[in-house]
Amino acid sequence: MPELPEVETVMRGLRQRLEGRVIVRATAHRPDLRWPLPENLQHRLTGARITGFRRRGKYILMRLASGDSVLLHLGMSGRIVLTPLRPNMPTPHEHLVLETDEGWRLGFVDPRRFGSVDLVPTPEEEKHRLLAGLGPEPLGPAFTPASLSAALAGKRTPIKAALLDQKVVAGLGNIYVCEALFRARLSPLRSAHTIPGIRAGRLVPAIKETLQDAIAAGGSSLRDYVQPDGELGYFQHAWKVYGREGEPCERCPRRPACPGIRRVTQSGRSTFYCPRTQR
DNA sequence: CAAGAATCCTGTCAGC
DNA sequence: TGCTGACAGGATTCTT
Numbered sequence: 463m464p465e466l467p468e469v470e471t472v473m474r475g476l477r478q479r480l481e482g483r484v485i486v487r488a489t490a491h492r493p494d495l496r497w498p499l500p501e502n503l504q505h506r507l508t509g510a511r512i513t514g515f516r517r518r519g520k521y522i523l524m525r526l527a528s529g530d531s532v533l534l535h536l537g538m539s540g541r542i543v544l545t546p547l548r549p550n551m552p553t554p555h556e557h558l559v560l561e562t563d564e565g566w567r568l569g570f571v572d573p574r575r576f577g578s579v580d581l582v583p584t585p586e587e588e589k590h591r592l593l594a595g596l597g598p599e600p601l602g603p604a605f606t607p608a609s610l611s612a613a614l615a616g617k618r619t620p621i622k623a624a625l626l627d628q629k630v631v632a633g634l635g636n637i638y639v640c641e642a643l644f645r646a647r648l649s650p651l652r653s654a655h656t657i658p659g660i661r662a663g664r665l666v667p668a669i670k671e672t673l674q675d676a677i678a679a680g681g682s683s684l685r686d687y688v689q690p691d692g693e694l695g696y697f698q699h700a701w702k703v704y705g706r707e708g709e710p711c712e713r714c715p716r717r718p719a720c721p722g723i724r725r726v727t728q729s730g731r732s733t734f735y736c737p738r739t740q741r
Numbered sequence: 742c743a744a745g746a747a748t749c750c751t752g753t754c755a756g757c
Numbered sequence: 758t759g760c761t762g763a764c765a766g767g768a769t770t771c772t773t
Contacts, residue, residue: 704766
């Protein structure tokens with residue numbers, strides 16, 4: 463589920479609750495998720511003070527005073543559950559549990575186990591193999607029409623697939639690529655090499671605005687949350703095309719010429735778009 | 742090399 | 758009710 467806005471929301475929730483806290487106990491309930499967990503994970507987390515959080519693409523980095531950073535990826539089905547320690551009920555698929563000195567319990571829950579957890583020395587965060595190849599942050603100053611144009615030059619793949627490539631830009635996923643292309647009035651089927659220039663000038667702000675709106679709404683969620691009360695994001699109600707196959711898009715009020723929102727499959731994944739207004 | 746398919750997993754839902 | 762197949766917010770690895 464988690465794309466950049468959801469990961470940002472989760473990271474902010476963790477920052478609010480756990481910054482400055484000490485991990486008093488760490489428990490791994492299995493040896494691996496997508497990849498093996500670090501051999502001495504529990505030992506290296508226990509007793510460590512959490513000094514801060516940041517996000518890079520869809521990754522969360524939790525920095526420790528010990529000099530390590532915990533690198534988290536939520537994969538497709540991962541979520542972070544923060545609860546007061548009291549009831550301490552084991553949750554299904556809760557693979558890693560951290561308990562803090564102020565009585566918070568952080569659970570990493572991930573049924574499909576596409577997520578990952580690793581440790582990296584804080585000064586070398588960016589050199590971690592999972593972060594080293596990432597493209598620019600879409601909300602950062604380095605992501606511009608010129609930089610996107612350069613990244614797409616000569617690419618024959620559809621723009622939809624290109625934007626899902628984390629080396630082109632870091633943090634977009636299936637939902638927000640569809641939504642941003644709708645906002646930019648660009649067809650997801652268009653070849654990426656036709657974007658550089660004027661169309662990149664439309665696409666970059668469309669991506670930034672889509673992500674900013676989603677973050678302001680707390681992300682899109684069905685059941686992912688980080689607050690103790692399980693508060694949900696509500697951007698899913700603002701989707702213009704994703705999951706709306708057959709509906710008229712908001713730019714095409716009912717009329718015979720309007721074909722409605724179409725769903726197609728691109729490299730194995732659903733794409734939603736309006737064939738009349740996205741070219 | 743680049744692009745698409747297969748793959749890792751489990752849960753949910755539509756249809757029979 | 759129970760079974761089956763399709764599909765799901767990701768990203769690497771394997772094939773063309």
